[in-house]
Amino acid sequence: MSAHGTPIPMTARASGPLTGVAEVPGDKSISHRALILGALSVGETHVTGLLEGQDVLDTAEAMRAFGAEVTRVGTGEWRVHGVGVGGFAEPQQVIDCGNSGTGVRLIMGAMATTPISATFTGDASLNSRPMGRITDPLALFGTQAVGRAGGRLPMTLVGAESPVPVRYTLPMPSAQVKSAVLLAGLNAPGDTVVIEPEATRDHTERMLRGFGAQVAVEDTDAGRVITLTGQPELTGQRVAVPRDPSSAAFPVCAALIVPGSEITVPGVSRNPTRDGLFVTLLEMGADITFENPREEGGEPVADLRVRYSPDLHGVETPVERAASMIDEFPVLSVVAACAKGTTVMRGVKELRVKESDRIDAMARGLEACGVRLEEEDDVFTVHGMAQVPGGATTHSRLDHRIAMSFLVLGLVSKSPISVDDGGPIATSFPTFEGLMDGLGAIISRDPA
Numbered sequence: 001m002s003a004h005g006t007p008i009p010m011t012a013r014a015s016g017p018l019t020g021v022a023e024v025p026g027d028k029s030i031s032h033r034a035l036i037l038g039a040l041s042v043g044e045t046h047v048t049g050l051l052e053g054q055d056v057l058d059t060a061e062a063m064r065a066f067g068a069e070v071t072r073v074g075t076g077e078w079r080v081h082g083v084g085v086g087g088f089a090e091p092q093q094v095i096d097c098g099n100s101g102t103g104v105r106l107i108m109g110a111m112a113t114t115p116i117s118a119t120f121t122g123d124a125s126l127n128s129r130p131m132g133r134i135t136d137p138l139a140l141f142g143t144q145a146v147g148r149a150g151g152r153l154p155m156t157l158v159g160a161e162s163p164v165p166v167r168y169t170l171p172m173p174s175a176q177v178k179s180a181v182l183l184a185g186l187n188a189p190g191d192t193v194v195i196e197p198e199a200t201r202d203h204t205e206r207m208l209r210g211f212g213a214q215v216a217v218e219d220t221d222a223g224r225v226i227t228l229t230g231q232p233e234l235t236g237q238r239v240a241v242p243r244d245p246s247s248a249a250f251p252v253c254a255a256l257i258v259p260g261s262e263i264t265v266p267g268v269s270r271n272p273t274r275d276g277l278f279v280t281l282l283e284m285g286a287d288i289t290f291e292n293p294r295e296e297g298g299e300p301v302a303d304l305r306v307r308y309s310p311d312l313h314g315v316e317t318p319v320e321r322a323a324s325m326i327d328e329f330p331v332l333s334v335v336a337a338c339a340k341g342t343t344v345m346r347g348v349k350e351l352r353v354k355e356s357d358r359i360d361a362m363a364r365g366l367e368a369c370g371v372r373l374e375e376e377d378d379v380f381t382v383h384g385m386a387q388v389p390g391g392a393t394t395h396s397r398l399d400h401r402i403a404m405s406f407l408v409l410g411l412v413s414k415s416p417i418s419v420d421d422g423g424p425i426a427t428s429f430p431t432f433e434g435l436m437d438g439l440g441a442i443i444s445r446d447p448a
């Protein structure tokens with residue numbers, strides 16, 4: 001939905017070759033963290049390349065409510081004057097995190113060990129997502145939480161008066177849970193330890209170090225053991241946000257399946273904990289090259305050159321790769337529908353608790369477009385075909401990635417594909433329509 005709540009129906013139709021340069025926006029995960037760590041630091045944090053999607057704008061507003069000064073200086077350029085670890089003020093209004101699981105879960109962690117209370121809410125999607133995964137470990141610090149049945153928002157958290165450090169093994173592969181525990185550990189005396197049996201995106205660990213915290217990471221038989229030394233003084237930093245591989249996924253996958261395409265996507269993060277889609281696409285026979293590999297803002301980045309790949313074939317993605325491509329399965333299932341043979345995606349049950357149940361959303365939409373598939377709790381299988389019939393209206397279910405995935409499929413289907421509401425795209429990729437149009441994709445807003 002648009003900010004004022006009116007659905008924005010959109011349609012994609014068969015397009016000529018996609019060509020040109022796709023400058024995708026800043027990384028969403030890193031953008032949230034830059035604002036939150038800036039707010040927990042002393043002095044000024046200067047951010048460039050910040051994603052100005054609604055999810056991140058909601059986090060900026062939340063940081064103001066907790067007492068930080070957050071100012072937009074120019075496009076993607078923001079300054080944050082922080083209040084220091086333990087310095088959050090009690091918000092005077094409800095914190096509305098909109099559509100953003102990352103926003104609400106990281107902010108809950110960041111306030112959990114300061115003796116203030118705050119009430120959190122979001123849109124219909126966010127208010128249906130599980131928060132027990134956050135409040136369970138936060139309770140170990142001494143944080144109290146009261147929410148709706150099933151641990152849903154709206155929810156009030158009361159921060160611990162005398163927090164104790166925590167040792168916590170993640171019950172599911174979730175960087176949001178890991179990050180909430182680490183951020184809470186900042187204001188607890190002593191060492192907070194998180195053990196992750198499967199590695200998840202490591203932006204919090206990297207950025208905490210960059211802001212001056214002591215974070216040790218050890219690979220053991222039990223998984224990655226992350227130890228944070230509590231009560232550091234964090235100091236404001238300059239953060240250059242790399243471009244988001246999860247947003248790059250859409251023009252990249254579109255170029256792979258639209259005949260004759262050749263595009264470049266500059267400056268995309270190649271953090272190994274985010275790289276699973278590219279690994280998988282290469283296995284499928286995709287023509288992608290990674291040029292000018294370099295380090296920017298503490299993250300490895302490269303310029304991607306992507307060419308139409310007529311011989312894509314199905315593969316099996318292993319359980320242990322799932323976390324490194326968790327947000328990319330919807331668009332991978334679109335590529336799978338256009339590849340020869342069958343693609344089996346394993347270890348995907350976390351997709352059921354995203355902005356929508358993404359397995360169900362993709363399964364119903366793909367079926368409506370004439371694609372054969374099988375769905376189990378933790379496995380999603382898509383059978384490729386020479387040309388997807390399309391000719392359906394799919395439901396985005398308040399989920400940006402579902403909307404963008406079906407619009408990509410509509411660029412190659414026999415008949416156009418519509419989404420009932422493209423509004424959620426603005427949460428993570430507000431420039432999607434203009435960028436795709438610039439490459440030659442035919443995506444239009446439907447007349448009211």
Ligand SMILES: O=C(O)C1=C[C@@H](OP(=O)(O)O)[C@@H](O)[C@H](O)C1
Pocket residue numbers: 028029030101102173174175176177179201326327350
């Ligand atoms: O930490 C983060 O920035 C994110 C972690 C992932 O969620 P989970 O931790 O729930 O897997 C991912 O889906 C989300 O888009 C961003």
Ligand SMILES: C=C(OP(=O)(O)O)C(=O)O
Pocket residue numbers: 099100101102103327354355401428
């Ligand atoms: C799952 C996602 O985001 P979040 O959990 O922050 O809502 C996403 O962007 O795909």
